[in-house]
Amino acid sequence: MTESEAEARGARPAARGRPRSAAADRAIVEAVLRLLERGVGVDALSMEGIAREAGVGKATVYRRWSGxxxxxxxxxRTLEExxxxxxxxxxxxxxxxxxxRxxxxxxxxxxxxxxxxMTSHFHSHPRLWQEYHDTVIRARRDLLHSVLRRGMARGEIRADLDVELLGELFIGPMLSRALLRAWAELPEGLAERIVDGVLEGARPRE
Amino acid sequence: MTESEAEARGARPAARGRPRSAAADRAIVEAVLRLLERGVGVDALSMEGIAREAGVGKATVYRRWSGxxxxxxxxxRTLEExxxxxxxxxxxxxxxxxxxRxxxxxxxxxxxxxxxxMTSHFHSHPRLWQEYHDTVIRARRDLLHSVLRRGMARGEIRADLDVELLGELFIGPMLSRALLRAWAELPEGLAERIVDGVLEGARPRE
DNA sequence: GTGATACGAGACGGTTCCGTATCGGAAAGT
DNA sequence: ACTTTCCGATACGGAACCGTCTCGTATCAC
Known part of the structure; x- marks a missing residue:
């Protein structure tokens, strides 16, 4: 939801002039995502560059967002899913x-x-990191924890370990591969191998 | 080693004028590290800001590095250790x-x-990531792998898993904690808990 | 139609940074 | 003493971006 949409639901249902283009909204958000994907970095993003990438005038951006x-x-917030x-x-x-997944x-x-x-700018843009964390990370982490707790209740998962730590044992290796082996694709079957590895443990079972 | 030092070892052992200040070298490198630590981001770093932070004239920076x-x-390269x-x-x-450690x-x-x-700019500055990876990551990863291989030979570590994957099982959780739980300190005892958790496995042993 | 508002394009003055050049002074060799 | 090179400081023209504003046109309610 853009600022404009939020404000449009206010006390003025009478929209009198030309309505704002939803296509422009989408084009701008998409442009930001494309630029980030291209490795541009939060503080190297420019409003001018965003408008250019979106094929939109600068005023159209500033009409919707203050900066x-x-x-x-x-x-x-659009990343929610x-x-x-x-x-x-x-x-x-x-x-x-x-x-x-x-x-x-x-x-x-x-x-x-x-x-x-986001992780590289959490310090200089804490508000932004907070929003990303709440929107993208939190729900997935909660789901993982609930699965682990169910596993503990059913005896499939050790109950003597912290759920936080357990979750990181599973998530961490995938993250490590994605962040440190930057350009390598995440190979098929990696999920199974990590889960089975962590479940069984690195020490041989006799 | 700065470019100037490398070039000084060339065909001109006769240093005739005022020698370059080693203190300035250190101040500049330290300034860059301080700025990065402050969350400034690679493409928001400016030569002007670096010189300012180092308390040094711009020419002193450009005299040593081309850009x-x-x-x-x-x-x-100074991160080597x-x-x-x-x-x-x-x-x-x-x-x-x-x-x-x-x-x-x-x-x-x-x-x-x-x-x-570095991880956020590996795509836009591959050369830089490569240098960081070679200098900082590679040796530590090699050490970890050698320990794991020794463990496999001695029967303390399962021999049916890929060493790469095994390494990530141990490193990943620490990394995950540090990157996703951005501002939390890494608590004492975390290393033991991760190692023992991964060694024993998440599934109960009877 | 008429009025209101949005659109893309871009001009505008102000700021920051780029990389180079020049300054007077400092620190080394000869 | 004299030369050479470095030092910090700062001036320079050029570039990019900021946020505002103004064009001429397009699209809506009435």
Whole structure:
């Protein structure tokens, strides 16, 4: 929701002139995402460059957002996409599902570029990081934790470990691969291998 | 090693005028690191700002480096600090050592800020990422892998898993905590908990 | 139609940074 | 003493971007 849309729902239902173009809204948000994906970096983003990329006049951007910060906050909000529910049969399969979705969508080109951009600016743009975290990370983390808790209740997961830590044991390796092996694709089957590796442990079982 | 020092070892051993100030060298590199640590972001770094932060004239920077790219490459090279050898008693203790050093130094304030900055620009500055990777990441990864291979040979580590993947099982959780839980400190004892968690596995052993 | 508002384009003055050049003074060799 | 090079400071023209404003045109309610 843009600032303008929020304000349009106010006390003035009578829209009198030419209405704002929804296509322009989309073009601007898409342009920001394309630029971030291209590795442009939050503080190298320019309103001028965004308008250019969107094929839009600068005034059209400033008519909707007061500045770069407000625009970026709204862009973060468009990323919302609550994670699919999980099938709930075996905990192991649910974990594989979660990591497989992370592999295919969460850490695919665009999303991983945005993740990088956000993590690198959390310090200089804490508000922006907060919005990204709340919109993108929180729901997925909650889902993972609920699966783990169910696993603990059913005896499929050790109950003597912190849920936070357990979640990181599963998420971390995928993240590590995506961030440190920057240009390599995340190979098919990685989700299964991580889940089974973490479940069974690195020490041999006799 | 700065470009100037490299070139000074060339065919001209006769240094005739006032020698370059080593203090200025250090001040400039330190300034870059301080700015990165402050969350400034690679493409928001300006030569002008660097000189200002270092308390140095712009010409003093340009006398040493041809531009921002060359300077940043050299800054990456100063990060070299080959990891301490590992005690080599039990594989479990070695793994704890490695992760504990990662917690205390590798992901402490300055170093994690630089890691964030690099991962977010690997796409737009591949040369810079390469240098960072070679200087900072490679040696530590090699050490970790050698420890894991020793563990496999001694039967302390499963031999049916890929060493790459195994390494990520240990590194990933620490990385995940440092990058996604941006402002939280990495708590004491985290290294032990990760290593033991991964070694034993998330599934209960009976 | 008429009035209101949005559109893309871009002019505008102000700021910051670029990379180069020049300054007077400092620190080394000869 | 004299030369050479470095030092910090700062001036320079050029570029990019800021946020505002003004064009001429397009699209809506009335």
């Amino acid at each position: 770069k910060d407000a625009l970026l906050l709204d862009v973060m 609550p994670p699919d529910e999980v099938r709930g049969e075996s905990v192991r399969d649910d974990l594989v599902d979660i990591l497989e 992370l592999r295919q969508r969460g850490l695919a080109k665009r999303n991983s570029a945005i993740l990088r951009a | 921002k790219d060359a300077l940043l490459l050299d800054v990456m 080959p990891p301490d050898e590992v005690r080599g008693e039990s594989v479990r203790d070695d793994l704890v050592d490695i992760l504990e 990662l917690r205390q130094r590798g992901l402490a304030k300055r170093n994690s800020a630089i890691l964030r900055a």
